[in-house]
């Protein structure tokens with residue numbers, strides 16, 4: 001892959017639910033090693049964008065490229081195999097399965113059991129609490145622990161790109177700081193991240209670049225630290 | 241005359257055998273319900289197809305392969321045909337309706353049931369077919385004046401091995417874990433890389449193959465096959481699945497065995513005309529006391 005190929009490139013992406021349009025043709029890209037954030041209020045189309053990228057939702061128009069390869073019409077399980085992990089909004093832990101089973105399923109496409117064990121150990125090093133709760137049903141964890149499990153499960157795929165949908169949702173401010181630090185370390189370890197957030201302050205503090213989505217269109221974009229100073233963003237998303 | 245404990249032993253064996261039939265059929269019912277919330281009313285007919293194929297194949301091969309070898313080959317053939325049939329029903333009748341209201345799916349299952357049973361009805365001209373295994377049904381282990389036959393022992397052993405293997409499969413293998421995960425959240429399964437349709441297909445194949453083994457055992461045990469034999473066992477297996485907690489694999493096993501034992505003991509002490517009253521009375525009682533079945537989980541969700 002030549003260096004100037006973005007890790008993910010979205011071109012004119014449109015999506016609808018029945019007759020209701022949710023995305024009106026958006027384009028953006030994420031380069032290797034970046035954290036890029038997608039901001040917007042409720043119903044702006046952030047989750048829809050991620051669902052259309054990861055294959056859960058068939059876009060009605062537009063194209064998505066991952067590492068230069070078109071993935072627009074691929075089923076989600078094929079897209080994961082290529083190194084793109086989508087952590088859906090609301091964590092979606094398999095609640096009757098144990099913490100260990102949840103993590104193992106994160107590496108479902110992997111055939112090599114030794115490699116699975118290595119990845120498990122890395123996740124347990126990162127989140128020691130998960131190794132303590134290994135045999136417990138996922139649904140019995142606290143909200144913050146479930147978020148760590150969701151991230152851990154995503155990491156089990158050893159993804160090149162992580163799509164994170166509101167990892168701070170429903171989590172106490174103190175734990176949000178933990179999550180922020182986790183995202184930072186993931187980034188330092190070389191994972192590229194597309195971060196969807198309503199918590200614009202947190203997201204822009206982390207991100208290299210940001211896009212602001214409003215009713216299915218990108219209305220603003222720019223370098224993270226600059227968006228943070230932008231009057232419109234401050235007004236709309238930071239309660240300024 | 242038989243002593244009281246001999247009668248009870250006899251009915252325990254009968255009940256375990258009957259219970260194994262119910263459990264093997266209930267497993268497919270329950271797994272399919274767990275994974276796509278479909279009451280697969282065609283499942284009893286898959287069992288009947290298994291019995292029918294087993295009988296037909298044994299008729300053809302028993303000259304060269306008499307006894308258990310021929311029966312094993314016939315059961316394997318029955319598993320293959322029933323497994324394929326279950327897979328095709330899933331792929332062409334159910335899958336296109338997965339996002340439709342559940343009632344459409346239910347009606348489709350009744351349709352699939354009628355297509356299968358009527359096809360066999362036409363082939364067999366509505367006549368019962370008889371199965372002669374050539375096995376000696378008097379050999380066995382004696383307990384007083386009761387004989388537990390080798391046929392019964394082998395059937396119980398096969399059922400036990402199947403249930404243990406299935407339990408290991410769903411708990412220890414990645415595919416088994418995927419199966420349990422799909423019952424909880426299909427979209428998230430797709431996101432971790434599970435080919436959801438493939439696992440649903442596999443569930444149908446597995447459930448159908450287990451039903452076919454029960455069908456094959458019914459050939460050997462009862463000695464006859466009829467196009468409508470799937471109807472009653474379908475209802476009983478459904479009952480067993482609900483008693484155990486529909487969607488639960490250990491529940492289907494427990495429910496099946498329990499139902500079989502109760503029917504056998506009910507027949508002994510109340511007479512055979514009361515055994516269904518007994519079975520369905522139990523169903524109602526358990527549903528009053530434990531609406532989710534013995535091993536079912538409550539649907540109260542933690543958000």
Ligand SMILES: Nc1ncnc2c1ncn2[C@@H]1O[C@H](COP(=O)(O)OP(=O)(O)OP(=O)(O)O)[C@@H](O)[C@H]1O
Pocket residue numbers: 017020021022040041042043044045046047048049089198
């Ligand atoms: N399953 C669905 N069926 C119908 N409409 C939907 C569905 N999911 C989302 N929508 C609609 O699509 C639009 C975009 O929704 P989306 O979930 O992408 O918003 P979002 O930006 O992620 O919002 P939030 O911050 O609340 O998660 C909304 O108007 C929403 O009502």
Ligand SMILES: [Mg+2]
Pocket residue numbers: 046047048089165
């Ligand atoms: Mg959302």
